Amino acid sequence: MDELLSVSVGAAFVGGDRPVLRENIDDLSKMVEEADVLLREKGRDDVEGFGWINLPYQDLSETIKIGRWLSGFEAIVQIGIGGSALGNRMLAKALLPPFYNELDASVRKAPKFYLLENPDPKTAVSLLDRLDLSKTAFIVVSKSGSTTETAAHFLWAWQKVREKIGERASDNFLIITDPRKGILRKFAKSTGCRSLNIPESVGGRYSVLSSVGLATASALGINIEKLVQGAKEMDQRLVLRSHLWENPAWLLACINLLHAKAGRNMAVMMPYGDDLADFAEWFAQLWGESLGKEGYGTTPVRALGAIDQHSQLQLYAEGPDDKLITIIDVKNRPLFLLPDVVDIDALKDLEFLYGKALGDLLSIEARSTASALVKAGKPVIYLNIPEVSERYIGALVFFYEYVTALVGFLMKINPFDQPGVEQGKRYIYSLMGRRGYEEYVKEVEEYFGACQNTEIII
Numbered sequence: 001m002d003e004l005l006s007v008s009v010g011a012a013f014v015g016g017d018r019p020v021l022r023e024n025i026d027d028l029s030k031m032v033e034e035a036d037v038l039l040r041e042k043g044r045d046d047v048e049g050f051g052w053i054n055l056p057y058q059d060l061s062e063t064i065k066i067g068r069w070l071s072g073f074e075a076i077v078q079i080g081i082g083g084s085a086l087g088n089r090m091l092a093k094a095l096l097p098p099f100y101n102e103l104d105a106s107v108r109k110a111p112k113f114y115l116l117e118n119p120d121p122k123t124a125v126s127l128l129d130r131l132d133l134s135k136t137a138f139i140v141v142s143k144s145g146s147t148t149e150t151a152a153h154f155l156w157a158w159q160k161v162r163e164k165i166g167e168r169a170s171d172n173f174l175i176i177t178d179p180r181k182g183i184l185r186k187f188a189k190s191t192g193c194r195s196l197n198i199p200e201s202v203g204g205r206y207s208v209l210s211s212v213g214l215a216t217a218s219a220l221g222i223n224i225e226k227l228v229q230g231a232k233e234m235d236q237r238l239v240l241r242s243h244l245w246e247n248p249a250w251l252l253a254c255i256n257l258l259h260a261k262a263g264r265n266m267a268v269m270m271p272y273g274d275d276l277a278d279f280a281e282w283f284a285q286l287w288g289e290s291l292g293k294e295g296y297g298t299t300p301v302r303a304l305g306a307i308d309q310h311s312q313l314q315l316y317a318e319g320p321d322d323k324l325i326t327i328i329d330v331k332n333r334p335l336f337l338l339p340d341v342v343d344i345d346a347l348k349d350l351e352f353l354y355g356k357a358l359g360d361l362l363s364i365e366a367r368s369t370a371s372a373l374v375k376a377g378k379p380v381i382y383l384n385i386p387e388v389s390e391r392y393i394g395a396l397v398f399f400y401e402y403v404t405a406l407v408g409f410l411m412k413i414n415p416f417d418q419p420g421v422e423q424g425k426r427y428i429y430s431l432m433g434r435r436g437y438e439e440y441v442k443e444v445e446e447y448f449g450a451c452q453n454t455e456i457i458i
């Protein structure tokens with residue numbers, strides 16, 4: 001059986017005044033086994049929040065059909081935020097060629113791809129200028145169907161497309177939302193535009209391997225069958241690993257719990273390679289929104305190798321011992337050789353780079369940074385994936401969804417809800433004048449007043 005992912009945890013165990021030792025892990029063996037049984041039982045029953053564990057076994061035919069239709073457009077604009085966008089950004093960054101939208105259409109052979117996430121007028125205006133709306137498909141994604149930022153972009157896009165192509169505007173829209181509930185579901189029903197379901201049991205931040213991530217990915221030429229296959233293989237291998245020291249998801253869940261208890265309240269995710277930059281972004285929502293509850297949780301820190309060696313490493317190596325650092329390396333990278341020799345004497349001191357492969361340099365940097373952190377006594381988890389391609393990204397995504405859920409159960413919190421985001425949303429509705437939220441206007445001004453009561457203008 002070939003390797004899907006290697007997980008090295010030798011350096012995750014540290015001594016000192018807040019030790020995390022191998023024997024501490026063994027104490028958690030029963031707990032993590034019970035958490036795994038719970039996860040699989042509830043997953044089998046497709047209980048709300050657990051549905052992501054069944055996504056590797058979904059029927060892709062409808063998504064592929066929609067992907068084919070989408071691929072006929074000149075450009076695709078996905079409108080969504082949080083779990084309704086971050087997974088797409090991660091898949092596009094990892095699996096599409098760099099500078100994708102600038103590639104010639106004959107090379108790209110698929111529509112240009114844009115994400116509208118943040119309600120920033122500058123972005124919206126400049127995007128409008130570069131689109132031929134009659135040849136653009138808008139994919140509006142929202143599990144709740146009423147997220148303000150997504151709704152704002154949607155209203156604008158709908159009006160613009162209507163102005164451009166009139167009555168047939170709904171032909172350029174795909175709605176991805178709850179099968180029964182929400183404003184977007186109502187819109188899809190009333191206009192008859194195309195739509196796909198987000199299974200009710202699948203939460204936003206666990207939805208990348210559902211139609212949320214797969215419809216766009218399929219349209220952009222990403223092989224979604226391989227992506228889902230990778231996730232399925234990871235699931236089938238994890239289920240066979242019933243001993244703590246053989247199951248990397250159990251092990252990582254226990255290690256994260258113990259470091260959190262030891263006061264290391266930051267989880268640094270540092271993949272090496274630009275194509276994995278948005279994996280750290282996707283991980284940040286998954287980890288932060290799943291575990292940040294009842295005073296628990298560790299703060300996900302996005303980092304990127306080798307860039308953050310020249311920005312954050314000083315802090316990671318010699319700053320407070322409050323971080324568990326995960327480094328992700330890639331075994332096989334595209335070959336890019338540096339010049340064999342440069343006949344300029346002034347550059348003689350750089351001869352150590354002559355003829356070297358840039359990809360090897362990146363992996364050497366990953367190993368060197370891990371070694372330097374271990375020498376500094378900091379806990380490091382070292383992951384290695386064979387290559388950045390659909391199968392291995394699918395496996396990595398499923399693996400981290402699994403680890404996150406297990407950590408939640410070990411922390412005895414619900415990893416699938418996000419009650420803490422609702423208060424801010426009520427204040428937004430009230431200040432935007434939404435009916436039924438008037439009562440919050442006074443309250444939000446009171447609390448914002450608390451910010452402003454010490455304002456210094458210069």
Ligand SMILES: O=P(O)(O)OC[C@H]1O[C@](O)(CO)[C@@H](O)[C@@H]1O
Binds near residue numbers: 145418
């Ligand atoms: O998919 P929706 O319902 O528009 O929500 C977008 C995001 O907003 C959140 O609800 C947080 O506000 C996330 O959990 C979710 O991924």
